[in-house]
Every structure is written in structure tokens, then in C-alpha cells.
Amino acid sequence: MTVPKRIGKIRFGLISPQEFRKMSVVKIITADTYDDDGFPIEMGLMDPRLGVIDPGLRCRSCGGRPGECPGHFGHIDLIAPVIHVGFAKLIRKVLRAICRDCSRLMLKENEKKMYLEQIQELERLGQMTDDTVNKVFSEARKNKTCPYCGAPQKEIKFERPLSYIEDGHKLTASDIRDRFEKIPDDDIQVMGMNPATARPEWIILTVLPVPPVTMRPSITLESGQRSEDDLTHKLVDIIRINQRFQENREAGAPQLIIEDLWELLQYHVTTFLDNTVSGVPPARHRSGRPLKTLSQRLKGKEGRFRGSLSGKRVNFSARTVISPDPNLSIGEVGVPMDIAMELSVPMIANARNMEIVKTFVRRGPDRHPGVNYVTRPDQRRVKVTDKNCEEVAEQIDIGWKIDRQLADGDIVLFNRQPSLHRMSIMSHRVKVMPYKTFRLNPAVCPPYNADFDGDEMNMHVPQTEEARAEAEILMRVQENILSPRFGGPIIGGIHDYVTGSFLLTHGRKPIDRRGVMELLKKFDIAELPAPEGEIDGKPYWTGKQVFSLVLPRGLDLSFKADFCYNCDVCKGADCENDAFVVIEDGQLLKGTIDAKAVGAFKGKITDRIIKEYSPSVASDFLDRMTLLALRGIMHAGFSFGIDDEDIPKAAADQIEETTRTAREKSKQLIEAYNAGELEPLPGRTLDETLEMRIMQTLGKARDTTGKIAGRYLGLDNSGVVMAVSGARGSMLNLTQMAACVGQQSVRGERIMRGYAGRTLPHFRPGDLGAEAHGFVESSYKGGLNPTEFFFHAIGGREGLVDTAIRTSQSGYLQRRLVNALQDLEVRYDGTVKETRGMVVQFQYGEDGVDASRRDYASTDNVKRIIKSVLKKESA
Amino acid sequence: MTKFAIKDHEMVPEHVLLTPEESAVVLKGFGIVAPQLPKIHVSDPAAKEIGAKVGDVIKVIRKSTTAKQSIFYRLVID
Numbered sequence: 001m002t003v004p005k006r007i008g009k010i011r012f013g014l015i016s017p018q019e020f021r022k023m024s025v026v027k028i029i030t031a032d033t034y035d036d037d038g039f040p041i042e043m044g045l046m047d048p049r050l051g052v053i054d055p056g057l058r059c060r061s062c063g064g065r066p067g068e069c070p071g072h073f074g075h076i077d078l079i080a081p082v083i084h085v086g087f088a089k090l091i092r093k094v095l096r097a098i099c100r101d102c103s104r105l106m107l108k109e110n111e112k113k114m115y116l117e118q119i120q121e122l123e124r125l126g127q128m129t130d131d132t133v134n135k136v137f138s139e140a141r142k143n144k145t146c147p148y149c150g151a152p153q154k155e156i157k158f159e160r161p162l163s164y165i166e167d168g169h170k171l172t173a174s175d176i177r178d179r180f181e182k183i184p185d186d187d188i189q190v191m192g193m194n195p196a197t198a199r200p201e202w203i204i205l206t207v208l209p210v211p212p213v214t215m216r217p218s219i220t221l222e223s224g225q226r227s228e229d230d231l232t233h234k235l236v237d238i239i240r241i242n243q244r245f246q247e248n249r250e251a252g253a254p255q256l257i258i259e260d261l262w263e264l265l266q267y268h269v270t271t272f273l274d275n276t277v278s279g280v281p282p283a284r285h286r287s288g289r290p291l292k293t294l295s296q297r298l299k300g301k302e303g304r305f306r307g308s309l310s311g312k313r314v315n316f317s318a319r320t321v322i323s324p325d326p327n328l329s330i331g332e333v334g335v336p337m338d339i340a341m342e343l344s345v346p347m348i349a350n351a352r353n354m355e356i357v358k359t360f361v362r363r364g365p366d367r368h369p370g371v372n373y374v375t376r377p378d379q380r381r382v383k384v385t386d387k388n389c390e391e392v393a394e395q396i397d398i399g400w401k402i403d404r405q406l407a408d409g410d411i412v413l414f415n416r417q418p419s420l421h422r423m424s425i426m427s428h429r430v431k432v433m434p435y436k437t438f439r440l441n442p443a444v445c446p447p448y449n450a451d452f453d454g455d456e457m458n459m460h461v462p463q464t465e466e467a468r469a470e471a472e473i474l475m476r477v478q479e480n481i482l483s484p485r486f487g488g489p490i491i492g493g494i495h496d497y498v499t500g501s502f503l504l505t506h507g508r509k510p511i512d513r514r515g516v517m518e519l520l521k522k523f524d525i526a527e528l529p530a531p532e533g534e535i536d537g538k539p540y541w542t543g544k545q546v547f548s549l550v551l552p553r554g555l556d557l558s559f560k561a562d563f564c565y566n567c568d569v570c571k572g573a574d575c576e577n578d579a580f581v582v583i584e585d586g587q588l589l590k591g592t593i594d595a596k597a598v599g600a601f602k603g604k605i606t607d608r609i610i611k612e613y614s615p616s617v618a619s620d621f622l623d624r625m626t627l628l629a630l631r632g633i634m635h636a637g638f639s640f641g642i643d644d645e646d647i648p649k650a651a652a653d654q655i656e657e658t659t660r661t662a663r664e665k666s667k668q669l670i671e672a673y674n675a676g677e678l679e680p681l682p683g684r685t686l687d688e689t690l691e692m693r694i695m696q697t698l699g700k701a702r703d704t705t706g707k708i709a710g711r712y713l714g715l716d717n718s719g720v721v722m723a724v725s726g727a728r729g730s731m732l733n734l735t736q737m738a739a740c741v742g743q744q745s746v747r748g749e750r751i752m753r754g755y756a757g758r759t760l761p762h763f764r765p766g767d768l769g770a771e772a773h774g775f776v777e778s779s780y781k782g783g784l785n786p787t788e789f790f791f792h793a794i795g796g797r798e799g800l801v802d803t804a805i806r807t808s809q810s811g812y813l814q815r816r817l818v819n820a821l822q823d824l825e826v827r828y829d830g831t832v833k834e835t836r837g838m839v840v841q842f843q844y845g846e847d848g849v850d851a852s853r854r855d856y857a858s859t860d861n862v863k864r865i866i867k868s869v870l871k872k873e874s875a
Numbered sequence: 876m877t878k879f880a881i882k883d884h885e886m887v888p889e890h891v892l893l894t895p896e897e898s899a900v901v902l903k904g905f906g907i908v909a910p911q912l913p914k915i916h917v918s919d920p921a922a923k924e925i926g927a928k929v930g931d932v933i934k935v936i937r938k939s940t941t942a943k944q945s946i947f948y949r950l951v952i953d
Contacts, residue, residue, distance in 0.1 A: 829905065829906070831905060833907075833911075836911070837907060838911045838912075838913075839907060839911055839912055839913060839948075840913075842945075842946060842947055842948065845941075846937075846939045846941060846942050846945040847939060847942030847945065848942075849941065849942075
């Protein structure tokens with residue numbers, strides 16, 4: 001294998017008028033397009049030599065049919081030169097740098113030599129020459145007289161968009177062109193241009209290329225009327241004005257009229273190139289819509305680059321709003337019937353599936369799952385209708401292809417933008433459903449980062465066997481439970497799933513037979529485990545026993561739960577808080593199932609199951625766990641209301657007391673500061689010390705109030721259940737609602753902005769006290785007073801601005817990274833290579849480890865394996 | 876100025892000059908040709924230290940936190 005060819009160099013330059021003429025196949029002189037019979041007029045804008053778009057005709061230049069002929073350029077000879085808008089700024093720079101008389105670059109010979117050498121050196125090193133070139137222009141401009149001919153220079157004023165005014169007179173495009181023509185080749189090089197490929201006078205257009213008809217096709221309306229492309233309209237304008245200009249000039253019209261026409265020609269050429277130049281009113285269609293001209297075709301999101309080359313719309317795809325359905329498996333997606341009947345999967349008839357194929361066709365397009373189209377072996381497509389379906393079904397033979405409607409069990413790709421990581425596109429199995437939304441199990445929301453506040457998602461149907469195989473083997477949801485980002489499960493319980501598991505498994509609450517039946521209603525469990533005990537002669541079970549039913553047999557695992565209090569001495573399995581989970585042989589013996597066990601991003605149990613069993617066992621577990629957790633939360637009953645933020649009077653008094661002492665304390669600090677008694681902390685000024693001490697005091701006060709409130713908010717409070725189990729929210733959120741919101745900050749400091757010496761007119765200038773700088777003593781429940789509310793809004797706004805900036809910055813960073821890395825590939829031998837086969841890494845990530853396949857380098861694993869082996873031997 | 880031994884510096888990974896036979900084995904192992912290797916300049920202090928010439932292949936043994944050591948190869952270029 002040899003190193004493939006590389007592009008050595010791309011040279012950008014200007015096209016010379018000679019080159020325009022050379023590539024032109026026809027000179028366009030008439031603004032008309034088609035004659036009365038609908039045939040293109042020769043030397044008109046639709047000249048047949050420019051290429052063909054009408055079917056059945058052949059190109060007069062290359063003989064190709066439509067589709068084969070790429071189109072050929074023509075040209076218009078402009079009567080007077082006009083400026084190319086794209087170069088307006090460059091013209092200004094060059095005009096100012098050259099002598100108005102002799103057109104030489106106004107630098108001394110030795111300076112020119114020096115700059116030229118610099119530019120050549122930079123070019124040799126492949127670096128940007130912009131800085132040096134700009135220096136040349138700015139130095140040359142400083143000369144008030146030409147160092148060569150001694151002519152005094154006049155200042156050239158540039159008026160947007162296209163006027164150059166020298167000494168009160170407007171320079172015409174021909175004046176500028178004349179000056180540029182006289183610039184010696186050597187001087188052009190000093191200006192950073194190559195005289196062979198870019199003479200400055202080529203910026204001033206004398207010939208205008210006419211794009212081929214293939215890039216400005218006219219469309220025939222239903223009424224039979226032809227509607228021309230925007231570019232054609234613009235070209236018509238240019239030719240008309242060009243002709244009028246010529247007639248007027250030949251007739252010897254007054255200078256004023258000539259100038260007007262010239263300006264009009266300039267306007268049309270400018271808008272032909274770019275219709276969004278500031279200062280130039282955009283050219284409009286008869287309907288008032290601005291025309292889409294050359295630069296609009298390329299620029300921006302819908303432009304040729306971003307809209308047509310980097311990304312395009314595709315067939316066999318659907319998009320709609322998503323909504324949750326916990327009854328679906330995590331690997332399924334609910335597809336609306338309307339979509340299922342529109343999208344199709346190809347099936348090729350053969351000896352074995354002939355009857356199946358025929359039954360599909362017989363159903364027609366209106367009875368799901370039917371057939372929309374059939375393709376005969378000669379590639380003719382026949383639309384299946386309700387009327388012809390029987391007839392078509394009879395004709396079907398080996399080799400016919402049918403487009404079968406999407407049905408249950410088909411594999412599809414499901415995607416939510418922004419597609420930031422590979423889990424943003426996963427394959428799901430179709431489940432056709434009524435109504436108009438895509439349905440998905442809420443447990444797969446985390447990888448897509450989806451929620452149901454109106455999010456939309458896309459679905460794509462793979463059309464070939466290879467694509468389906470790839471989707472099924474590599475992209476299935478269950479294959480993507482473990483994220484390659486951190487090696488843990490990204491799919492798992494969220495919100496109610498976590499709360500439900502927690503409520504079900506916390507403690508040993510007895511559940512009677514009826515309750516257990518209710519919980520297990522949706523499962524195919526034939527036998528109940530032995531009851532935990534009896535109350536009043538009736539057997540009862542515990543939530544832990546019920547949860548064990550969804551765990552796979554033989555699972556051994558122990559870990560600290562998410563709500564573990566991190567006691568000084570961990571009692572392990574004897575934990576008083578039921579926060580140490582022990583699972584032996586698939587039985588949950590101790591501990592509570594919370595976010596750490598089954599939650600998304602954490603999910604120890606999910607993780608263990610994937611590594612010990614298989615992704616499909618884990619997927620089954622997640623399906624069953626989510627069903628059980630929802631039953632669990634319904635069994636317990638769960639709600640959160642405004643009075644869940646209430647705390648007893650005693651607590652409220654304590655909180656009041658705490659904030660009061662904190663205020664006092666900061667007042668004392670301020671007094672000490674004013675009296676000059678405050679000791680500065682090492683490395684801090686006195687002012688900084690005071691600020692830090694006050695912040696510290698107030699921060700501590702908030703924490704204390706939180707603790708006080710926390711003492712009165714126990715596990716009987718549903719907010720606490722959510723926070724503790726890791727389902728949603730934190731204790732901080734709760735204490736802010738119930739007790740005290742705390743210090744508001746801007747850039748990590750107390751709020752200092754506002755008027756001179758004070759934040760608001762409610763305070764005295766120089767007041768350093770807590771309430772004057774954004775300490776919010778109230779709770780959200782209790783309500784904020786006006787100044788507190790204002791400070792809170794300041795702090796909140798900062799957070800908003802931060803997130804807005806962070807997302808845009810990290811998005812761009814990601815884009816750059818992806819662009820740089822997209823062609824790298826990990827080969828089967830573990831090396832990372834790019835497309836030319838150049839080695840980037842000899843072993844992926846230095847160690848060849850796939851984060852999602854490793855099982856943590858931990859000694860626990862060894863212990864666990866030994867334990868399970870010993871157990872098997874003793875049994 | 877006294878020249879100090881670059882090799883002895885903690886931050887400089889070990890560079891080993893491969894014989895043509897050894898480098899042929901390495902290239903064959905990765906299924907590549909020499910120009911597809913990452914490059915090192917002849918004037919690189921570490922390359923100079925071991926007397927590498929243009930066209931030689933240098934084996935660099937780096938310390939790695941996850942894999943203890945990882946091996947890289949460099950083609951000496953001008």
C-alpha cells in the first residue's frame with residue numbers, strides 16, 4: 001500500500017477578463033429568454049449552448065442530455081466597468097497605497113524589498129501573510145507625496161457601499177481601473193498578490209460571466225406559464241441596462257444621464273453578486289420578496305455549504321413530538337399509525353416468502369400493514385391502490401420488490417438533536433400505536449437528553465439488509481446502556497422510577513397478599529416467595545422481597561446507597577439507615593434501592609448485570625424495574641404540595657433566631673472593621689478580609705437554617721424522599737423553599753453593583769450589612785421582600801447568562817473537535833489511524849481500553865469472584 | 876554552556892534507535908509503510924542524542940498512568 005495522493009496546493013486568485021471570455025460559449029446580447037413558440041432565443045439568456053434543462057433536447061455545446069450536461073458559461077460584455085462588491089475594501093486599500101499619478105506603490109525601494117522578503121519567507125513557511133500585507137498598505141498610505149514622481153497625494157474618502165471620493169470628486173470604476181492597470185508587477189507582489197493570478201484591475205469587472213442554465217432552471221407553472229429563476233431575473237436587468245447605456249452613449253446623451261445609467265448598472269451587478277450589501281437596497285421580485293442571488297445561495301444555514309453539502313433532508317424519515325409511555329420496553333418506540341402507513345421497508349419476493357408478500361400486497365395501502373409501491377424487475381414502479389391491489393398481488397413474481405409499510409418489530413433509528421454523542425442515535429423496535437406522537441420509555445430520556453415539554457425527535461427506517469444488521473448489532477438501545485464516556489449505565493431510572501423503588505424497598509413495611517398481587521400485576525410470575533412473616537394470622541411480604549423478583553438469579557452485589565449519610569464508622573450491612581445494599585443470589589437482603597442502584601448515570605445494579613450477564617438481561621431488568629417502580633409509587637401514593645414546605649413554629653423561630661444572630665455578627669464585623677480592630681487574613685487586604693468573613697458568617701447561617709429545617713423534614717415528607725433517593729432536587733432546594741434562600745451572588749461575590757456606594761436607594765451609602773448586599777433571609781414559601789426579590793433576580797440573571805454562554809461556547813468547541821477527529825478510526829489491531837492510514841495512536845488511548853467494556857480495576861471484583869466460586873463449591 | 880544529558884531528565888521519555896531490521900518488523904506488525912508513522916525531526920534534541928539519521932525509526936517508551944508504559948514509533952525526517 002502506498003500513501004495516497006494529497007492535494008499539494010489550492011491557489012485562490014482572480015479571474016481575468018480574458019479567462020472569462022475563454023470559458024464562455026456564447027456572448028449574451030439579448031435580454032429575452034424564450035420566443036413565442038417556447039424555444040430558447042439564441043444569444044439570449046436561455047441560449048441552448050448554455051446547457052439543457054428541458055427533457056428531450058441536447059446541449060448545443062457538448063451534446064449531452066439533461067442531467068449529463070453540466071452546463072456552460074456565457075458572458076456579457078459590460079459597456080462600462082463596474083466594481084465587484086466583494087472587493088470594495090481591498091479597492092480602498094490599494095487606492096490609498098498607490099500614487100494617483102504614476103500608480104506606483106508609495107514605499108521606498110529598500111522598504112519594498114524588505115516587505116517582499118518577509119512575505120516570501122512567510123509563504124515559504126506556509127503562514128498567513130495578512131499582518132505584513134496590512135503593514136505595507138498602512139505604511140504606503142502615510143506618504144503625502146509620491147516618492148517616485150513627486151506627485152502630491154489627495155485623501156481618498158470611502159463611502160459605503162461603493163463610492164470612492166477624491167478631493168470632492170467621485171472616482172469612476174474606469175478611473176480606478178486605469179490606475180490599477182498601471183501598477184507595476186513588482187509592486188503587486190509587495191501588496192501580497194501574485195500578478196500572474198490576481199492583477200488588481202481584474203477586481204473591476206468589464207466582462208460578466210453568465211452562469212449556465214443548469215444552475216438557474218426555469219420552472220413551468222401549472223398554468224403553462226414559465227417562471228424564471230431569481231438569477232435569470234437579475235441577468236435580464238443587467239442586460240437591459242447595459243443595452244440602454246450603450247444606446248444612450250452612442251446617441252451622445254448628456255453626462256448626467258450616462259452617470260445615472262452607470263450607477264444603475266453598478267447596482268444591478270452588485271445585487272447580482274450579493275443582495276444583502278448594507279447601504280444597497282435589496283433587489284426585489286415583483287411580489288416584493290428580496291431576490292436570492294449568488295452569495296445568498298452559498299451563505300448561511302440554508303446555503304450550499306451548510307444546507308446542501310454538510311447536511312440534507314432524507315427520505316424514509318419521520319419527525320414528531322415525543323411523549324412518555326412506561327409500558328413500552330426501553331428498546332421500543334411507539335410510532336403513530338399515520339407514520340407507519342407512510343414509511344416502508346423493502347421486501348424482495350422469492351420462492352419462500354411469496355405468499356407473505358402477496359398477502360401484504362392484497363391488503364393495499366389503506367389497511368395496515370399493507371404495501372405502498374411495488375417495483376417490477378425492470379425497475380418500473382407501480383403505485384398500489386385500493387382498486388388495483390388484488391390485480392397487482394396476482395402479478396407478483398420472484399424478483400419483484402414491494403415497499404411494505406412499517407410494522408411492529410421493524411428496526412428503526414431514533415434520534416434527538418443535538419446529536420452530541422453516539423447515544424443520540426439508537427435503534428429501537430417499532431410498536432405501531434394510535435395518536436400522533438412518538439412514544440418512548442422515560443428511562444431512555446437521559447441518553448437523548450429528552451423531556452416531554454414539546455421535544456421532537458426523528459426516526460429513520462434502514463432500507464438495506466446491511467443497514468438493518470448494523471442497526472441491530474451496534475445501535476440497539478441495550479448495546480448502548482453503558483456509556484463509553486464514563487463506563488457506567490447512562491440509561492436507568494429517573495424521577496418516579498427512583499422514588500418508586502425507594503418507597504418500595506425502604507425499611508421492611510409489611511405488604512399483604514393483595515398488595516403484592518397488585519404490585520406484580522404486570523409480571524409473569526407464577527409463584528410467590530415464602531412470606532416474611534404473619535400478622536394476625538395473615539401472611540405478609542416486604543418490598544425488598546418483591547423487588548428481588550425482578551433481579552436475575554445469582555446476582556451478588558453490595559454497595560452504599562445514594563442516601564448513605566457517610567457516618568464516621570460505616571457499619572456496613574448493619575446500617576441503621578437501611579443505606580447499605582446487600583444482594584445475594586438475586587435476593588435483596590438489606591438496603592434501599594435508590595438512584596445509586598438503578599438511576600441513570602449511576603445504576604450499580606444495571607452496571608453489574610450488564611457485565612455479569614448480558615446487555616439483554618440488563619434491558620429486561622430495566623423494563624421490569626420500571627414497571628415495578630411505578631407500581632411501587634402507586635402502592636405508596638405520592639404527591640408534593642405547597643404545605644409540604646411548611647415547618648413547625650418552633651423551627652421557624654429557631655431559623656429567625658439564626659438569621660438574626662448572623663446579621664448581628666456581620667454587624668459586629670463591620671463595627672470592628674470601622675474601628676480598625678479587624679485583623680486581615682494572610683495575603684488579603686482588610687476589605688477583602690471583611691468581605692470573606694461576612695460571606696462566611698452568612699453562608700454558615702444558611703447552612704444552619706437548612707439543618708434546622710432538615711430536622712423537621714423527615715422521610716415522611718415527599719420532597720425529602722425525592723431529594724434523598726436522588727430522584728429529583730436536593731436538600732438545598734428544599735431548605736431554600738422552607739427555611740432561608742441565602743446569599744445572592746454575582747461572580748462569587750456579594751452584590752456590589754448599583755449606585756455609588758450602595759446597591760439600592762433603600763440603603764445608606766457605604767452600608768456593608770447583610771441585607772444591603774443581597775442576603776435573602778426569607779424562604780421561597782414565606783416570600784421575599786422587594787429588595788430581596790430584586791437581588792434574587794440579579795443572581796438569577798447571572799445564572800441564565802452563564803448557561804447561555806456556556807452552551808454556545810461548548811457547542812462550538814465540540815464542533816471543532818468533531819471536525820478534527822471525524823475521520824479517525826480505531827482499527828481491529830487497536831491502532832488509531834486516519835483515512836490515509838497514517839498512525840495517530842499505536843494503541844487506542846495508550847492502553848487499548850474501551851471504557852464501556854472495562855470492569856473497574858478494583859479489588860472488590862476479586863473478592864466477589866472468590867466468594868461466588870466458594871459458594872458454588874460448597875453447594 | 877555545559878551540555879546536560881537530556882536522556883537523564885525525568886520528563887524525557889526513553890528513545891531507542893531501531894535497526895532497519897527491527898523497524899521492518901514494526902512496520903509489518905502495523906501493516907503500514909514508514910511514511911505513515913508519526914514523525915520526529917532530525918534536529919530534535921532526543922533524536923540527536925541517540926544519533927538518529929533521516930529515515931531511521933525511533934521507538935519511544937513513555938510512561939502512562941493507565942498502562943504503565945506505552946510504546947510509540949517515530950520516523951526521523953528532515
